[in-house]
Amino acid sequence: MNVVVFGAGSLGSLVGGLLAREHDVTLVGRDPHVSAVREGGLRVSGAFEFTTSPSATTSVPDAADLAVVTVKAYDTPEAAAALVDCDLGSCLSLQNGMGNEATLAAQLECPVLAGTCTYGARLAEPGHVACTGVGEVALGPREGGSSTVADEVGVAFDDAGIETVVADDVHRRLWEKLAVNAGINATTALARVENGALVDGPGGDVAAASAREVARVAREQGVDLSDEPVVSRVASVAADTAANRSSMLQDVDSGSRTEVDAINGYVVDAAAGEAVPVNRTLTALVRAWERERGLR
Numbered sequence: 001m002n003v004v005v006f007g008a009g010s011l012g013s014l015v016g017g018l019l020a021r022e023h024d025v026t027l028v029g030r031d032p033h034v035s036a037v038r039e040g041g042l043r044v045s046g047a048f049e050f051t052t053s054p055s056a057t058t059s060v061p062d063a064a065d066l067a068v069v070t071v072k073a074y075d076t077p078e079a080a081a082a083l084v085d086c087d088l089g090s091c092l093s094l095q096n097g098m099g100n101e102a103t104l105a106a107q108l109e110c111p112v113l114a115g116t117c118t119y120g121a122r123l124a125e126p127g128h129v130a131c132t133g134v135g136e137v138a139l140g141p142r143e144g145g146s147s148t149v150a151d152e153v154g155v156a157f158d159d160a161g162i163e164t165v166v167a168d169d170v171h172r173r174l175w176e177k178l179a180v181n182a183g184i185n186a187t188t189a190l191a192r193v194e195n196g197a198l199v200d201g202p203g204g205d206v207a208a209a210s211a212r213e214v215a216r217v218a219r220e221q222g223v224d225l226s227d228e229p230v231v232s233r234v235a236s237v238a239a240d241t242a243a244n245r246s247s248m249l250q251d252v253d254s255g256s257r258t259e260v261d262a263i264n265g266y267v268v269d270a271a272a273g274e275a276v277p278v279n280r281t282l283t284a285l286v287r288a289w290e291r292e293r294g295l296r
């Protein structure tokens, strides 16, 4: 399979590196990482240890069987615009946050797949990505249900040794992942704590309350997501990733824009006036930090 990974940063380089063991992969990213990969290949370390040599460029090739989109959620419109002239068989988003697939589908003619990814990745240096945790990719048609395209992409990921589930309930999975990110990311970013600080105590109460709001909004959207399993999921992820600094805390650490608009902000927008005070507060406080740093 000929794959273009659009957004070759941490996650894109890990997934692209794993896929490159079995497929023809082109990483689309930015220098100095792209130049380093061109010159010396891509080293994947951490839970894996290998070096591979995908193509690497700063511009999109003319065609590919599959585009895997791994930019931050706020860059998805730009990614969609950059891919519009690429002759694609299909497109898969592995991003966090909600709305990415709709943004891609609005501009691309190919089938768009939705996905969640619980692998952990960190770009250690140009040309070198570390896998900080082995997880799972779940993917399916963005419309829900099943499709031949989703099956084929699932086989391609599985053939590359990526733990993959082809899911006919991708909407539920996206909302469940949203509840986890809405509970953990902003809470840890604002408190400047690692995920484990939410396992119990005041931070955990905020994370649980945020997740309950997400579950309610999901149900209002017709997605079967119950409160307590979601709250338990948030607590178990916080415990399993206790030493992690969440991606939003890492963004705050580096003074970078966060994905709050696609996470807690999405919950507020989807609630359409329904009371979601915890997500509304988390969104406002993270946006206040971004504004103070001139990021919005």
Ligand SMILES: NC(=O)C1=CN([C@@H]2O[C@H](COP(=O)(O)OP(=O)(O)OC[C@H]3O[C@@H](n4cnc5c(N)ncnc54)[C@H](O)[C@@H]3O)[C@@H](O)[C@H]2O)C=CC1
Pocket: 006, 007, 008, 009, 010, 011, 012, 028, 029, 030, 058, 070, 071, 072, 073, 075, 078, 079, 082, 094, 095, 096, 097, 117, 118, 119, 120, 121, 122, 123, 247, 259
């Ligand atoms: N890093 C991780 O462990 C995980 C990340 N995610 C999600 O995956 C997405 C990506 O996250 P990361 O890889 O951590 O972010 P990142 O910032 O490391 O990677 C994104 C990359 O896209 C590149 N990019 C953006 N626009 C571009 C353009 N127009 N042309 C070329 N390159 C462009 C950026 O330069 C950057 O290198 C986010 O939604 C994140 O929440 C999900 C699961 C795990």
Ligand SMILES: CC(C)(CO)C(=O)C(=O)O
Pocket: 096, 180, 181, 184, 185, 195, 237, 241, 244, 245, 246, 247, 248
């Ligand atoms: C699951 C969690 C919260 C792990 O840190 C994550 O996905 C993130 O940090 O964005």
